[in-house]
Structures are given as structure tokens and as C-alpha cells.
Amino acid sequence: MALLSGLGLAALVAPDAAQARYPWEFPTPVTPVAKETLWVHNIFLTFISIVFVVVLSIMLYSLFFHRKSRGAKAASFTAPRTKLQFALSTIPFLILAFVDYVVMGIPAYHAVLAMANTRAGSQMVVKVTGMQWKWQYEYPGLHIKYLSTITTPQAQIHDQAPKNKHFLRQVNHPLVLPVNEKIRVILASKDVIHSWWVPAFGVKEDSIPGFLRETWVKIDKPGVYRGQCAELCGVGHAFMPVVVDAVSDDQFKQWVAKEQAREQAAKAQQAAATAVTYTEAQLVTMGQKVFTANCAACHQASGMGIPGTFPPIAAGHAFSAAPNMIAQLRKRGFITPGGKIVEGPVASHINIVLQGIAGTPMPPFGASLSNLDIASVITFERNSFGNHTGDIVQPAQVQAARAANQKP
Amino acid sequence: MPAAGAGRNRRLTIILVIVVLGFFGFGFALVPLYNSFCKLTGLNGKTGGPVKASAVAGMKVDGAREIKVGFTSAVMPGLNWKFKPLHPDMVVHPGAITTTGYVVSNPSDHAETGQAIMSIVPGRAARYFKKLECFCFHQETIKAGEFRKMKLVFFISPKVPKDVRSIIVSYSFFPVKKRS
Amino acid sequence: MNAAHAHEAHHDELPRGITRWLFTTNHKDIGRLYIGFSVIxxxxxxxxxxxxxxxxxxxxxxxxxxxxxxxxxVHGLVMVFAAVMPATTGLANYLIPMMIGAPDMALPRLNNWGFWLLPPAAVLLVMPFFLMLFGIGNGAIDTGWTMYAPLSVQGGIGVDFAIFAIYLMGASSLLSSINIIVTIFNMRAPGMTMMKLPIFVWSWLITAFLLIAVFPPLVAGATMLFADRHFGTHFFNAAGGGDPVLWEHLFWFFGHPEVYILLLPTTGILPHILSTFSRKPIYGYKAQVYSFWAIGALSVVVWAHHMFTSGMPVAAQLYFMYATMAISIPVAVLFYCWFATIWQGSMTFETPMLFALGYIVLFGVGGLTGLVLSDAVADQQYHNSYFLVAHFHYALFGGPVMGIIAATYYYLPKITGRMYSETLGKWHFWQTLVGFNLTFIPQFFLGIAGMPRRIPDYALQFAHLNMLSSIGAYILGSAQLLLVYNLIQVMRGVGKKATTQVWEGAQGLEFTLSSPPPYHSFETQPVIQ
Incomplete structure (x- = not known):
């Protein structure tokens, strides 16, 4: 027990650097809604603590003084006996009703209206799209759109490497927002219901496939704010963090310019990279990174997939899956009559990664990965996990496949 | 006495079974009830079907008010399409009939069929967003490599509440599974 | 009826072995089956x-x-549908005929079917785990017990198994509810007017009405889900004009009253226990009965407070917030009556009393934090966080589970004729109290700090509190083994023989029958003055 309380105390005194506050408090609120929430939370917690202590004291008094062992004689009343008693007994309920509908109810009324008002004074719109298991951020007016995926390495998740400070709450590409500006956030989903939650903003809103939802934030302090998906959305639910980088107006403008330039540069780079011929070693090294970031969530870092759901990458393994998945893989030459995985034709492999397999969980990566990424990850897959096909896929082949798909 | 008791039991049991069946039916009745509730309140930003051109004859354009309309798009997994609004942003007067559209292309190697689903924020504005022509009224089949402009003709009813100054319209293309 | 006559004929020669239990129509046998099933x-x-x-x-x-x-x-579904509900149904079967002076339940055969639908349902819930080991399917249902579409449309065969389990459990609950209502209306002893019914019977009457109103819509929803999964319908799919949020409404239209279905029977048993051990009559009988009605009625009109983050019009948010707050008033009336029942009593603290008092404190925390959650804006922060997890465990373990354990200790000597070990019972209580609070107090803070529920892995700032919570859970879990040991000892016939009245202050018709009571409770109905 001494050990237990030691652990408990350690937990209660160590301030946490990640949120800059203690781990049992609200993260420092930085939006009007979050400040309101914290205020309401404090009022309530105070109120219910008082109620709890008062009522518990009355109960403990009774437990102590009305004991048989102290010789207490039982009374026999079953209801208020006089009008005065009856009137007195309604007092607790009047107090409760007063707290419910006045102390709590009136601020809550104004808070609900304020939160619903996404329009007044908002200039900027950001569209957040949830998908299994990443977020897509889009700035409709600025022609910027990108995916934000977790960057915590699988090794840290599986305890094979020390965990860093922002374990599970780091992404390749955070949402960048200017401070002191009311931003209207609209939410959409591509598959199941997700929920976008940043505790420091006091905002949590579901993203629903097919229907828009909206909320708003106005951040008053620059900084990096972290949260995560709050609605169970499948296997990767714990691994879709939300990271928001709040910056000053000037920095935001610079970021937008850089981002737009980067988009141009990426196109040019894509063209340049496509022209280069890489060695197998280069492609495998790059491919492993791409695999970890994009494929390992389903196919696993071991490449063995998950029986019944996600097929293995390694050849020679039998696997079970939905009939549709088996049929599609067989059609593409990735499965033997005996039901084992084989390395199918290269062209078909490229198309699966580019376009996904419709009707199965395999998503298309054509939009989110470059030619080089796709070439390297396929080379990696075909020469790892016990596969030794020796096939090398160059970015030019991927570009050719893209072009072929564009043709009528 | 036992016989009379059994008769009473049976009667009450039958009544309760009918009540259970009634509530089972009520579960299904919730589907249309919920849909009409959505239409009434604009929950989910669902809008109605096509408005006939005759219905808008004599509608006045409220030139004093301006409403900003933003368009966004989404393609759900299962479709390989590229799908974008022609005009991401526009400003319209309530009552003015406006023509815009979306462009869609299918870079894959096979024809695919999709159904566009529309949603509007704020939901309160949904019932005032009227469509004369829309690609969302029917399924669209896009052939391999095809590029298509799709038309949307709409207006915002002049009755739209005064505090609605900006709305966002989203179209999501869902794949339509062909039953094999 | 024939069945009743047949029973009287075989009064002294019960069938032995498994057939006795398979075909029994006796309310006490069925009650014991429910309770045994629930313990497992x-x-x-x-x-x-x-x-x-x-x-x-x-x-x-x-x-x-x-x-x-x-x-x-599966933890959620098993605890709600296969542990707590059968336990309260078992208590109802065992106690209601005795409490109202009836020979048995009104519809004994229905009663038998009602129970035997449950074990197959439990098997359906758990079986996919084992099928997966043999390479069939990809395991049990994995969508959370709320089964939100479209995740549940996407899911594997586990979801189908769960849907069929819901059918069976729904049929079982509806059969018991109908039976309980008919029994209470038609089988009361002469002179037992409605306002003389023991308070536990009242609480179950309201519970049965709630079940009849809300379980069928869930079954309808599950049917739609099944159709969406296999027959290409679009109830919950926007592409075909459906809506995923519709499932949330259907589910919570059932799901919120379900909380009160779990809770009410134990708020009914509590006054009996408090009154017995303070040797004082129940305070505020009428006020409690009216509160049950109010809670029952309000519980079906507040469901969407589970959906404040799903997006809803302002008017709906305000309505569901204020309606939810209203529930606090009748619940507070119950608390007031419990306190007034023990006030100026002559209390002793046997195990049932300890659990009853623990119930008041823990459920009190659950109720108060529920009040906080009703605020539609603050709920954006609490919703789906560990704050919510801690809240509903205080409400559902602190309430129903503590109440069921209290009732078990309270009626165990009556059911078996043997006293349990009081020492072990007290250990069980204190270890449960410490373990429970150590498990769930840290979870309130985890939620406030931003940890969402249903994640297997978490950011480092949550590490200390989670470890504390897990240690608490081990203490809480191991405590329950004491209960199991105590139950086994009593069933083996160890322990003092119990008297007819069992407890010094016990009142009520069930305490006028021997311990254990005769096979048929009241051959000649008692007359209530």
C-alpha cells in the first residue's frame, strides 16, 4: 500500500510539460468557448462538491449518532408531519431547481447561442475531413489541401523504442491557423463518424459521412495544441491525432505563401524525380519509411496483416478475408488457387496502390503519395518480408501508369 | 376463481403484446418522422427536390442583401473521381437565379456510377436553398477517362432569415454499388 | 390452469437434475436461474x-x-444486458410473488422461455471471439456498445451475432416485463391495493413499462442495421437518402431509458434495506412512487443529450439540456427519502446495509456529475472523454451493481436458509469501495485533461493516472471473488441457519415465510389489512 500511495503522489505532483499544466486539469483554454467551459466547469464542480460534502456530513452524522450500539431508539415518522415540516422539506429541491435553471441554466443558454453562432465576424473557413485514420485539412479560399497523419513510429507504439514527448500526438502536417481570428470550421467525413477534438479549444464536433457540421474557434495565444479523434472509428481510432499550430497573422501569411509555392515545387519535383532512375537500395530505404507511415496501420509493421481483415504482404501465406477482397485479389493475380498470397504482376501492384480496391478497405493512394513514394514502397514490399522478387519499380513507371489511367 | 384469473391474465397479456408491437412499429415510424423533422429544422442541411420553374415566377430579387455562398466537394472511397466546384465562392442576392456547377473526371480504367448528396451549413438555411436543376437529382455514370461539367441552377429564397449572411454547400459523391 | 394444477400434484416430488431447471415454471427456480446466470x-x-x-x-x-x-x-454489452438486467429480473421473479402474496407469477411458462432465451444470447455475444481462433470471421462486435453506423455497417460477423443477441435479449426482457405487469395487476393478495405495494414492486412496474416502450424501437433499429448490412437498404447511409445520425437517435431513444431500467429496480430495493437496518419504516412512500413515475416519464424524452456533439439545432440543444436537468429533481427526492429513512433510526451495519450506504454515496457522485454533463456546451469537453466513462461507472456500478450486491446479501439467507459469512461480506464491501474509487476517480481527471474513451494506447501525460486506475481495478476485481466464495459457501450449506424474519428489523410478506420459503409461496393468499 505504501508503494501504491507513493505512485499516486508521484502522479499528483509531477507537472506535465506536454500540456504545460498539471495532468488532472483542463488544458489551458485559449478560445472563448473553452474559457466559458472552464468557467462553467469550475462553478459546477464547486457546487456539486459543496452538495456532496454537506449531504455526506448529514449522512455521517446520522450514521454516528443514530446507531443501535449507542442506544439510539428508532423514530417512526414516515412523512412530514406538519405543514411547516412539509414546507421545509421542499427547500432542498427549490435550491436544486434554482441551481439547475438559474445558476447553470442561464449561462448555459448564452453559451449555447454563442457556440452555435459560427458566422458573426468569421472571415476564414477551414474544412476538416475525417477518414480512417487521418485528417484532411482544406483551406477552400487558398487552394491548400493536405492530409495530416500520425508520425509516431510503430516501434514506439510497440515498446521497441523509447517514447518521445509527443507520443501519439504528433503529425506530419499540422493544421495551421492564425490567432485572434474567428475561424469557421466545417466538418465532413469520408467513411464513418469521427470527432474532431482539441481540448484547449473546448471544441468537439462529429464529422459525419455525407453531411456537414460546423463549429468555430478563435485562438488567442500562439502555440501548438494537441488533441485527437473522439469517436470510435475502427482499428486506428487511437492513432489519428489533431495537431493545430496557431501562429501570428504574419506568420500565417508566410505559411500560406510557402505552402502554395511548395505545391508548385512538388509538381516540379515530381516531374524531376520521375526522370531519375534509382537503385534498389535507395528505393527500399525510402519505401520502408513510406510503408511505416501509410501501410503499417493495416498491414502491420511485420507485413503480416491481420487475419480476417487485412491481407499479408509477405508471399506464401494463407489468409482469410471477406469474399469480395479474395475475389478482387484473385482477379488481380495476387492469390493462388490454394488461397495463398503471391507477388502479383508489377503493373497490377502499381494500380492497386494508385487506385485502391473499390469495395474493400484498401484505399487509393494516388492523390496522397508522389510517384517516387509509390515506386519506392512497391519496391520495398516486393523485396522485404521474405519476398525476393528483385523487381525494381521506378517513378517513371508510376507516372506511366497514371498517364495510362487518364486515357479514355 | 383460477379460471376467471386466467382469463384476466390472458386479456392483459394480449393488450401488452399489442402495445409491444405498436412500439416496434413506432421504431420504424421514427424513420419518416425523423426525416420530416430534419426538413423542418434543416438538421443535416438536407434540402428538398427540384423546384418547378413556374413556382418562381414573380419572385422578387432582394438586391439589398448579399449572401456569400461557398461550394465544397468530397469523393467517398470506392470512387476514383476528381470532383471540384466551378466557383468555390460566390456572392448572390436572395431571389436571384444563379447558374454554377461542378466538374468531375474519372481517371480510372472503368466506368463508375455515383450519387451526389448535398448538405448545407448552417442547417437553418437549408430549406431556403432551392434548386431548379441539379446533378444530384439522379445518379451519374462517368466513363473511364471522361471529363464532365455538371450544372447546378439554384436560388436562395428571399424569405431566408436576416442573420444568414454566409452559407456553405457541400456535395459528396457516394459510389452506387451495382448488384451483381 | 392445467399447469398450475399439475404443479400442485407434484408438489413434493420435484424433477431432479437438469430437467428440473430446463422446464421449471416456478418463480423461485427461475429467479435463482437468473441470478446464477447474472453472477457468471x-x-x-x-x-x-x-x-x-x-x-x-x-x-x-x-x-x-x-x-x-x-x-x-463485449464488456459493455455483457455488463448491461447479461449481468445487470438478468440480476434485477431475477430479483423481480423471486421476490414479487412473495411480496404481493401471490402463489407464483401470472404466466409461468412464458417466464421459463424468458429465461432460457438469455444463455444463447450470451453465447452469441461471446462466440465470435472463439470462432476467430479457428479462422472464422474477424472476431466479436468491435463498434462500442453504441454500435454507431456506419462503423457497424462496415463491421464483421461479430455485428450480426450481436444483432441476433439483441433480438433474443429483447424478447426475453419483453416476456419478463409483460409477465411482471400482469402479475402485479392481477395476482395481488386481497387488500393489497396499488398504493400498498412494496416499493420494490412499484419500481419494477415502472421498469417493465419502460422496457415495453423502448426495447421494441431498438429491435426495429437493429433490424434496419441488419438490412443495411445485408440487403442493400440505406437507412443509415447518406448515399441512399438515409442518415447515420438516425441510428444515434434510435439507439439513444432506447439507450437512455435503459439506464433507468438498470437503475430503478435497485432504487426500489434500497428503501427496504435501509428501513430494515435502521429499524424504522420507509420514509416518503408516496413521494418515492411519484418520483419513479416522473423519472420513467422524463427518461424517454431526454435521449439526445448523448448527442450534443453530433450537431443539432439550437432549440433542440436547449430543450434536451433543460429536460435533462429536470431529472435531477425526482432523483433528489429519492435521495431525500433515503436519508430521512435512516435519520433517527437505530442502525446496525450488516453487509447489505454497508452496500446500501455505499450505493447512496457512489450513485450520488454519478448523479452529480451527470448534472454537470447536461450542460450542452461543457459537454463538448466531457463527451466521449474519460470523464464520461467515470460518470457512467459511478452511475451504473455505484447504483445498480452496488444495489444488486446489497440485495443479494439481504435476501441470500431468505433464499438459501443459511447465513453468509459476515466477516467476508464486510471485507468485500471495503475492498470494493476502495478499489472502485481508486479506479474511477483518476478517470474523471483523465477526461478533464483530454483523454478520449475507447483508445488502447494514449499520450504520455495520461500515464500516471491510468496506472493508478488499473491498480484500483485489480483491487476492485479481486474483491468480487470474495462474493463468489461467500455464495459458494452458503450454497454448500455452510453457515448458521437463518430465521424466518432473518433480520431483526425486516418487514414485508416475504419475511413471514420460512427461510428458505416453500416451493409455492402462498398456497392461500394472505389478506392485507
Whole structure:
């Protein structure tokens, strides 16, 4: 027990650097809604603590003084006996009703209206799209759109490497927002219901496939704010963090310019990279990174997939899956009559990664990965996990496949 | 006495079974009830079907008010399409009939069929967003490599509440599974 | 009826072995079956809870996430449908005929079917785990017990198994509810007017009405889900004009009253226990009965407070917020009556009394935090966080489970004719109290700090509190083994013989029958003055 309380105390005194506050408090609120929430939370917690202590004291008094062992004689009343008693007994309920509908109810009324008002004074719109298991951020007016995926390495998740400070709450590409500006956030989903939650903003809103939802934030302090998906959305639910980088107006403008330039540069780079011929070693090294970031969530870092759901990458393994998945893989030459995985034709492999397999969980990566990424990850897959096909896929082949798909 | 008791039991049991069946039916009745509730309140930003051109004859354009309309798009997994609004942003007067559209292309190697689903924020504005022509009224089949402009003709009813100054319209293309 | 006559004929020669239990139409046998089943499923759910806390002991993955999702989902479904509901139904079967002076339930054969639908349902819930080991399917349902579409449309065969389990459990609950209502209306002893019914009977009457109103819509929803999964309908799919949020409404239209279905029977048993051990009559009988009605009525009109973050019009948010707050008033009336019942009593603290008092404190925390959650804006922060998890465990363990344990100790001597070990019972209580609070107090803080529920792995700032919570869970889990040991000892016939009245201050018709009571409770109905 001494050990237990030691652990408990350690937990209660160590301030946490990640949120800059203690781990049992609200993260420092930085939006009007979050400040309101914290205020309401404090009022309530105070109120219910008082109620709890008062009522518990009355109960403990009774437990102590009305004991048989102290010789207490039982009374026999079953209801208020006089009008005065009856009137007195309604007092607790009047107090409760007063707290419910006045102390709590009136601020809550104004808070609900304020939160619903996404329009007044908002200039900027950001569209957040949830998908299994990443977020897509889009700035409709600025022609910027990108995916934000977790960057915590699988090794840290599986305890094979020390965990860093922002374990599970780091992404390749955070949402960048200017401070002191009311931003209207609209939410959409591509598959199941997700929920976008940043505790420091006091905002949590579901993203629903097919229907828009909206909320708003106005951040008053620059900084990096972290949260995560709050609605169970499948296997990767714990691994879709939300990271928001709040910056000053000037920095935001610079970021937008850089981002737009980067988009141009990426196109040019894509063209340049496509022209280069890489060695197998280069492609495998790059491919492993791409695999970890994009494929390992389903196919696993071991490449063995998950029986019944996600097929293995390694050849020679039998696997079970939905009939549709088996049929599609067989059609593409990735499965033997005996039901084992084989390395199918290269062209078909490229198309699966580019376009996904419709009707199965395999998503298309054509939009989110470059030619080089796709070439390297396929080379990696075909020469790892016990596969030794020796096939090398160059970015030019991927570009050719893209072009072929564009043709009528 | 036992016989009379059994008769009473049976009667009450039958009544309760009918009540259970009634509530089972009520579960299904919730589907249309919920849909009409959505239409009434604009929950989910669902809008109605096509408005006939005759219905808008004599509608006045409220030139004093301006409403900003933003368009966004989404393609759900299962479709390989590229799908974008022609005009991401526009400003319209309530009552003015406006023509815009979306462009869609299918870079894959096979024809695919999709159904566009529309949603509007704020939901309160949904019932005032009227469509004369829309690609969302029917399924669209896009052939391999095809590029298509799709038309949307709409207006915002002049009755739209005064505090609605900006709305966002989203179209999501869902794949339509062909039953094999 | 014939069945009743047949029973009287075989009064002294019960069928032995399995057939006695398979074909029994006796309310006490069926009651015992329910309670035994509940204890077993409580252990199954408990083992799953221990697995959950073991995964969360440290920030690392022990199970693959898809297995973790199955564990949390089956934990929830088992605890709600296969542990708590059968326990309260078992108490109703055992006690209601005795409390109202009836020979048996009104519809004994229906009663038998009602019970025997449950074990197959439990098997359906758990079986996909084992099928997966043999390479069939991808495991049990993994969508959370709320089964939100479209995730549940996407899911594997586990979802279908769960849908069929819901059908069976729904049929079982509806049969018991009909039976209980008919029994209460038609089988009361002469002179037992409605306003003389023991308060436990009243609480079950309201519960049965609630079940009849809300379980059929869930079954309808499950049918739509099944059709969406297999027949290409679009109830919950926007592409075909449906709406995923519709499922949330259907589910919570059932799901919120369900909380009160679990809770009410134990708020009914509590006054009996408090009154017995303070040797004082129940305070505020009428006020409690009216509160049951109010709670029952309000519970079906507040469901969407579970959906404040799903997006809803302002007017709806305000309505559901204020309606939810209204429930606090009748619940507060119940608390007031409980306190007034023990006030100026002559109390002793046997195990049932300890659990009853623990109920008041823990459920009190659950209720008060529920008040906080009703605020539509603050709820944006609490919703789906560990704050919510802690809240509903205080409400559902602190309430129903503590109440069921209290009732078990209270009626055990009556049911078996033997006294249990008071020392072990007290150990059980204190270890449960310490373990429970150590498990769930840290979870309030985890939620406030931003940890969402249903994640197998978490950011480092949550590590200390999670470890504390897991240690608490082990204490809580191991405490329940004391209960099981105590039950087994009593069933083996160890312990003092119980008297007819069992407890010094016990009142009520059930305490005028011998311990254990005769096979048929009242051959000649008593007359109530």
C-alpha cells in the first residue's frame, strides 16, 4: 500500500510539460468557448462538491449518532408531519431547481447561442475531413489541401523504442491557423463518424459521412495544441491525432505563401524525380519509411496483416478475408488457387496502390503519395518480408501508369 | 376463481403484446418522422427536390442583401473521381437565379456510377436553398477517362432569415454499388 | 390452469437434475436461474474489464487495437444486458410473488422461455471471439456498445451475432416485463391495493413499462442495421437518402431509458434495506412512487443529450439540456427519502446495509456529475472523454451493481436458509469501495485533461493516472471473488441457519415465510389489512 500511495503522489505532483499544466486539469483554454467551459466547469464542480460534502456530513452524522450500539431508539415518522415540516422539506429541491435553471441554466443558454453562432465576424473557413485514420485539412479560399497523419513510429507504439514527448500526438502536417481570428470550421467525413477534438479549444464536433457540421474557434495565444479523434472509428481510432499550430497573422501569411509555392515545387519535383532512375537500395530505404507511415496501420509493421481483415504482404501465406477482397485479389493475380498470397504482376501492384480496391478497405493512394513514394514502397514490399522478387519499380513507371489511367 | 384469473391474465397479456408491437412499429415510424423533422429544422442541411420553374415566377430579387455562398466537394472511397466546384465562392442576392456547377473526371480504367448528396451549413438555411436543376437529382455514370461539367441552377429564397449572411454547400459523391 | 394444477400434484416430488431447471415454471427456480446466470456473466464482463485495464496499465499496445475494440464492446454489452438486467429480473421473479402474496407469477411458462432465451444470447455475444481462433470471421462486435453506423455497417460477423443477441435479449426482457405487469395487476393478495405495494414492486412496474416502450424501437433499429448490412437498404447511409445520425437517435431513444431500467429496480430495493437496518419504516412512500413515475416519464424524452456533439439545432440543444436537468429533481427526492429513512433510526451495519450506504454515496457522485454533463456546451469537453466513462461507472456500478450486491446479501439467507459469512461480506464491501474509487476517480481527471474513451494506447501525460486506475481495478476485481466464495459457501450449506424474519428489523410478506420459503409461496393468499 505504501508503494501504491507513493505512485499516486508521484502522479499528483509531477507537472506535465506536454500540456504545460498539471495532468488532472483542463488544458489551458485559449478560445472563448473553452474559457466559458472552464468557467462553467469550475462553478459546477464547486457546487456539486459543496452538495456532496454537506449531504455526506448529514449522512455521517446520522450514521454516528443514530446507531443501535449507542442506544439510539428508532423514530417512526414516515412523512412530514406538519405543514411547516412539509414546507421545509421542499427547500432542498427549490435550491436544486434554482441551481439547475438559474445558476447553470442561464449561462448555459448564452453559451449555447454563442457556440452555435459560427458566422458573426468569421472571415476564414477551414474544412476538416475525417477518414480512417487521418485528417484532411482544406483551406477552400487558398487552394491548400493536405492530409495530416500520425508520425509516431510503430516501434514506439510497440515498446521497441523509447517514447518521445509527443507520443501519439504528433503529425506530419499540422493544421495551421492564425490567432485572434474567428475561424469557421466545417466538418465532413469520408467513411464513418469521427470527432474532431482539441481540448484547449473546448471544441468537439462529429464529422459525419455525407453531411456537414460546423463549429468555430478563435485562438488567442500562439502555440501548438494537441488533441485527437473522439469517436470510435475502427482499428486506428487511437492513432489519428489533431495537431493545430496557431501562429501570428504574419506568420500565417508566410505559411500560406510557402505552402502554395511548395505545391508548385512538388509538381516540379515530381516531374524531376520521375526522370531519375534509382537503385534498389535507395528505393527500399525510402519505401520502408513510406510503408511505416501509410501501410503499417493495416498491414502491420511485420507485413503480416491481420487475419480476417487485412491481407499479408509477405508471399506464401494463407489468409482469410471477406469474399469480395479474395475475389478482387484473385482477379488481380495476387492469390493462388490454394488461397495463398503471391507477388502479383508489377503493373497490377502499381494500380492497386494508385487506385485502391473499390469495395474493400484498401484505399487509393494516388492523390496522397508522389510517384517516387509509390515506386519506392512497391519496391520495398516486393523485396522485404521474405519476398525476393528483385523487381525494381521506378517513378517513371508510376507516372506511366497514371498517364495510362487518364486515357479514355 | 383460477379460471376467471386466467382469463384476466390472458386479456392483459394480449393488450401488452399489442402495445409491444405498436412500439416496434413506432421504431420504424421514427424513420419518416425523423426525416420530416430534419426538413423542418434543416438538421443535416438536407434540402428538398427540384423546384418547378413556374413556382418562381414573380419572385422578387432582394438586391439589398448579399449572401456569400461557398461550394465544397468530397469523393467517398470506392470512387476514383476528381470532383471540384466551378466557383468555390460566390456572392448572390436572395431571389436571384444563379447558374454554377461542378466538374468531375474519372481517371480510372472503368466506368463508375455515383450519387451526389448535398448538405448545407448552417442547417437553418437549408430549406431556403432551392434548386431548379441539379446533378444530384439522379445518379451519374462517368466513363473511364471522361471529363464532365455538371450544372447546378439554384436560388436562395428571399424569405431566408436576416442573420444568414454566409452559407456553405457541400456535395459528396457516394459510389452506387451495382448488384451483381 | 392445467399447469398450475399439475404443479400442485407434484408438489413434493420435484424433477431432479437438469430437467428440473430446463422446464421449471416456478418463480423461485427461475429467479435463482437468473441470478446464477447474472453472477457468471458478471465474472465474464469483469474479466474483460481486467483485460481493458491491463491494456491501459502502461502506454503501449498489448493487444492489437481491433481486439481491444472487441473487448470494450463485449464488456459493455455483457455488463448491461447479461449481468445487470438478468440480476434485477431475477430479483423481480423471486421476490414479487412473495411480496404481493401471490402463489407464483401470472404466466409461468412464458417466464421459463424468458429465461432460457438469455444463455444463447450470451453465447452469441461471446462466440465470435472463439470462432476467430479457428479462422472464422474477424472476431466479436468491435463498434462500442453504441454500435454507431456506419462503423457497424462496415463491421464483421461479430455485428450480426450481436444483432441476433439483441433480438433474443429483447424478447426475453419483453416476456419478463409483460409477465411482471400482469402479475402485479392481477395476482395481488386481497387488500393489497396499488398504493400498498412494496416499493420494490412499484419500481419494477415502472421498469417493465419502460422496457415495453423502448426495447421494441431498438429491435426495429437493429433490424434496419441488419438490412443495411445485408440487403442493400440505406437507412443509415447518406448515399441512399438515409442518415447515420438516425441510428444515434434510435439507439439513444432506447439507450437512455435503459439506464433507468438498470437503475430503478435497485432504487426500489434500497428503501427496504435501509428501513430494515435502521429499524424504522420507509420514509416518503408516496413521494418515492411519484418520483419513479416522473423519472420513467422524463427518461424517454431526454435521449439526445448523448448527442450534443453530433450537431443539432439550437432549440433542440436547449430543450434536451433543460429536460435533462429536470431529472435531477425526482432523483433528489429519492435521495431525500433515503436519508430521512435512516435519520433517527437505530442502525446496525450488516453487509447489505454497508452496500446500501455505499450505493447512496457512489450513485450520488454519478448523479452529480451527470448534472454537470447536461450542460450542452461543457459537454463538448466531457463527451466521449474519460470523464464520461467515470460518470457512467459511478452511475451504473455505484447504483445498480452496488444495489444488486446489497440485495443479494439481504435476501441470500431468505433464499438459501443459511447465513453468509459476515466477516467476508464486510471485507468485500471495503475492498470494493476502495478499489472502485481508486479506479474511477483518476478517470474523471483523465477526461478533464483530454483523454478520449475507447483508445488502447494514449499520450504520455495520461500515464500516471491510468496506472493508478488499473491498480484500483485489480483491487476492485479481486474483491468480487470474495462474493463468489461467500455464495459458494452458503450454497454448500455452510453457515448458521437463518430465521424466518432473518433480520431483526425486516418487514414485508416475504419475511413471514420460512427461510428458505416453500416451493409455492402462498398456497392461500394472505389478506392485507
Amino acid at each position: 456473466m458478471f465474472l465474464v464482463g469483469g474479466i474483460l474489464a481486467m483485460l481493458i485495464r491491463t491494456e491501459l496499465l502502461r502506454p503501449t499496445l498489448l493487444f492489437p487495437p481491433e481486439i481491444y475494440n472487441q473487448i470494450i464492446t
